[in-house]
Amino acid sequence: AGQVxxxxxxxxxxxxxxxxxxxxxxxxxxxxRAKWIAAGRPDIKARGGRTVSWATKRSGLxxxxxxxxxxxxxxxLMLAIEQGRTGLSDVTDDIExxxxxxxxxxxxxxxxxxxxxxxxxxxxxxxxxVMASVPGDRALGRETSQSGRAGIAxxxxxxxxxxxxxxxxxxxxxxxxxxxFDAYPYPAAGRPAENWIAFLSSAVVGxxxx
Numbered sequence: 723a724g725q726v727x728x729x730x731x732x733x734x735x736x737x738x739x740x741x742x743x744x745x746x747x748x749x750x751x752x753x754x755r756a757k758w759i760a761a762g763r764p765d766i767k768a769r770g771g772r773t774v775s776w777a778t779k780r781s782g783l784x785x786x787x788x789x790x791x792x793x794x795x796x797x798x799l800m801l802a803i804e805q806g807r808t809g810l811s812d813v814t815d816d817i818e819x820x821x822x823x824x825x826x827x828x829x830x831x832x833x834x835x836x837x838x839x840x841x842x843x844x845x846x847x848x849x850x851x852v853m854a855s856v857p858g859d860r861a862l863g864r865e866t867s868q869s870g871r872a873g874i875a876x877x878x879x880x881x882x883x884x885x886x887x888x889x890x891x892x893x894x895x896x897x898x899x900x901x902x903f904d905a906y907p908y909p910a911a912g913r914p915a916e917n918w919i920a921f922l923s924s925a926v927v928g929x930x931x932x
Contacts, residue, residue, distance in 0.1 A: 732930040733786050740930050744772045770844060787812065790840030791835065796851040803829045803852070823879040824889075827856045831891055835900045837924055846898050867892045867902040869920045880908045890915075 727745040732764040758764070787810050793799045802808055811830050819825040830849045853859065858879030867873040875891040880888050892902040904915040 729795050731837075732932075733905070734930070735786070735839075738930075741775050741777075742772070783911065785839040786832075786836070786865065788840040789838050789842075789845060791831075792845055792846045794842065795845040796848045796855070799845075799848045800855065808833070822922065823856045823858050827853055827878045828889065831889075831900060831903060834898075835903070835921055850893075851915065862890070865892055867920055868918055869902070871899045871901050877882045887916075 723749055727747045729744075730742045731739060732741075733739040734890045751862065776823055789810075789902055789924075792808065793802060795826050803813070803826055806820055808814070808829070810833065813820065813829045816832060817825045817829045818828050831851045834846065834849050848920035854877065856879065858875040862877055864872055866872050871894070873894045878889045878891075888906050888908050890902075890904040890906065891900055892904075893899070894901055900921055902918055904918040906915055
């Protein structure tokens with residue numbers, strides 16, 4: 723079973739912010755009820771609720787990434803990602819092997835999905851060209867995201883060691899925005915997503931909580 727949670731996050735340039743997470747009650751995801759029965763119907767403890775947390779600069783919250791130093795030439799950008807020279811903490815911390823096809827693709831998605839400052843249309847174009855050049859990518863055509871928005875779906879090659887995963891992103895072809903990021907067990911054919919993140923909106927606002 724799983725939950726659907728909505729998270730609202732405000733981040734300031736100095737690394738302060740607020741996060742509100744609202745989770746619905748546990749429910750069975752596609753294909754999970756049979757697994758729950760086979761496991762002996764264990765207790766499902768996850769319940770819905772609302773949590774609010776604040777962070778100050780001293781608490782270690784990382785400010786939005788500044789992308790202004792990244793090259794906009796696709797070849798140079800790909801090399802920077804593969805060699806771990808992006809200088810971006812999310813890419814450094816979350817990508818196990820950025821030189822692998824799956825790691826390269828995931829790093830480009832992390833940079834695209836933000837939040838960030840200092841980006842440009844030329845950089846976004848270069849990131850999509852990096853994604854398009856990854857061996858093993860599959861264009862899946864138009865799909866509808868979990869939040870009901872239509873876009874172009876792209877599936878990544880397997881990534882990670884041991885229990886590997888493949889990922890899928892759904893991109894709005896009009897704006898280039900990442901609408902959704904899905905994670906599947908490998909091989910993914912015919913299997914439901916284990917989890918997904920839908921990116922609903924982002925903007926610069928005048929104050930925390932707006």
